[in-house]
Amino acid sequence: MTARSPLRTRASVAAGRVTAWLSRKSGLGSGGMIGGRVTLKLDPQALRRLGRERTVLLVTGTNGKTTTSLMLARSVEALAEVAHNSEGANMPDGVLSALARRPSAPYAVLEVDETYVPWVAEQVDPAVLVLLNLSRDQLDRVGEVRSLERDLRAAIAKMENTHVVANCDDVLVTSAASAAANPVWVGTVRRWTDDSTSCPRCGGPIVQEGRQWRSDCGLVRPEPAWQLEGNEVRTPDGSSVALDLRLPGDANRSNAAMALAAANCVGVSPDTATGRLTSITDIGGRYRTVRRGEHAVRLMLAKNPAGWAETLHVLEKDAPVVVAVNAHEADGRDMSWLWDVRFEELRGRKVIAAGERCADLAVRLRYAEVDYTMQADPVAAIDAVRPGGVDLVANYTAFRDLLGRLPNDN
Known part of the structure; x- marks a missing residue:
């Protein structure tokens, strides 16, 4: 922001920064959304x-x-x-x-x-x-x-x-x-x-x-x-x-x-x-491998059929798969997309349906003739599989929640 920016814009940005700082300090979030929201409310021309x-x-x-x-x-x-x-x-x-x-x-x-x-x-x-x-x-x-x-x-x-x-x-x-x-x-x-x-x-x-x-x-x-x-x-x-x-x-x-x-x-x-x-090794935690006890957990995000079409091709062939699905506003509350994912490709794998909407996922897996178990808590689902590598695929809020519960070190 240069000196040419109007006083209203500079003041609005300052108010947004304070709001974002308060959000971070209180543990309510990163502040990226609320700070911008306050700025735009005070100056609708701020983005321009x-x-x-x-x-x-x-x-x-x-x-x-x-x-x-x-x-x-x-x-x-x-x-x-x-x-x-x-x-x-x-x-x-x-x-x-x-x-x-x-x-x-x-x-x-x-x-x-x-x-x-x-x-x-x-x-x-x-x-x-x-x-x-x-x-x-x-x-x-x-x-x-x-x-x-x-x-x-x-x-x-x-x-x-x-x-x-x-x-x-x-x-x-x-x-x-x-x-x-x-x-x-x-x-x-x-x-x-x-x-x-x-x-x-x-x-x-x-x-x-x-x-x-x-x-x-x-x-x-x-x-x-x-x-x-x-x-x-x-x-x-x-x-x-x-x-x-x-x-x-x-x-x-x-x-x-x-x-x-x-x-x-x-x-x-x-x-x-x-x-x-070449220096990019993960995208906000995606593709990162973390340790949990005797498990090496590779974290992946897939939120719709197009994303799943690619994710299915990078799963380890012999590793158990934990699939965690939520349906919050940020995910989209409509769950019909599950029926467009080719879960049939998971046949013969150890699969655990997890997340807040694990029951919806379980129905889809049953129709795909995939042998699965259910465990709503994704972390407990990790603990339930044999020691070794685990692929964990989650949609947006399920992935975000997992990042806060699993260690950040590789």
């Missing part, structure tokens, strides 16, 4: 005033926002200081708090909940918008994903000076990003395609032929300027850079490809960016 004084890069999508934004922030830090909502508070309150914490940072990398992208983008006029994927998630809060695509498409059409870095292997993302004046297409690896069986423009079927896809109305997979190929990313000049990630799975390699393309839009070379990604 704080955001438009710097180069802003927004990251959105149903899955991978926190991972990709961290990768992008690390890359852009090669240029200068970066404001970043690293704790994942991606509503407007959290976005504002991130800007207020680093008032002099010339760059900002902000993950934004996809439903708020039109409003946030209007406020901060982003240099870059990263579109990862669009799939069903929290139907009770977000609504139908095709309606979301239309809202994003309309917002992108207004972004005359924004580089829109988009996943061309996601049909809904491609439809939305095709409205951009400056699209940057990235080819990735994706397993979840159930939300892209029909065209969002004409309603006709999507025809898939290898990597290519098309619809009858002319919506087709664009030729990517950047392409993930195994452990390498092919860049627009035809060369390739190797990914040396310490995070598992195709989803994280795809996130890295998106981050490289976005960082390049603001002047970070692919070689510089890849070198800065």
Whole structure:
């Protein structure tokens, strides 16, 4: 925040910082949301005033926002200081708090909940918008994903000076990003395609032929300027850079490809960016391995069918699996998404259904013909399996609660 900021904005930010500090001191939370909420209440123009004084890069999508934004922030830090909502508070309150914490940072990398992208983008006029994927998630809060695509498409059409870095292997993302004046297409690896069986423009079927896809109305997979190929990313000049990630799975390699393309839009070379990604070992505790007694517990987060499609492919083949599911507001109270997860792939494994909604999960596992037991407390579920490695997969609030109960040391 510079001296040009009005007195009202400076006072509002100060009040938000005090509120955030009080929240942390009283143990009520990190303060990222409440601090921003107070600031916006006192000055509704605060986000516009704080955001438009710097180069802003927004990251959105149903899955991978926190991972990709961290990768992008690390890359852009090669240029200068970066404001970043690293704790994942991606509503407007959290976005504002991130800007207020680093008032002099010339760059900002902000993950934004996809439903708020039109409003946030209007406020901060982003240099870059990263579109990862669009799939069903929290139907009770977000609504139908095709309606979301239309809202994003309309917002992108207004972004005359924004580089829109988009996943061309996601049909809904491609439809939305095709409205951009400056699209940057990235080819990735994706397993979840159930939300892209029909065209969002004409309603006709999507025809898939290898990597290519098309619809009858002319919506087709664009030729990517950047392409993930195994452990390498092919860049627009035809060369390739190797990914040396310490995070598992195709989803994280795809996130890295998106981050490289976005960082390049603001002047970070692919070689510089890849070198800065090797230090990332976990994302807010995700993929971290912790010790509990005689167990080595690997922590993973999966909150919807698209996330589970990737998670199922990085589970250890012989390790027991504890699945913890809650249904708080932050998770989405609608539990129908469980029926779109291919839990059948867990047949033959030792599986424990845990979390506040373990009974709902147990019903789904029964229909998937998975042999399971129930233990509502995820920590007790860990203790109930044989000594050794355990994969623990939790949705949002179940994961957050576990981080507070398990040790932080590896």
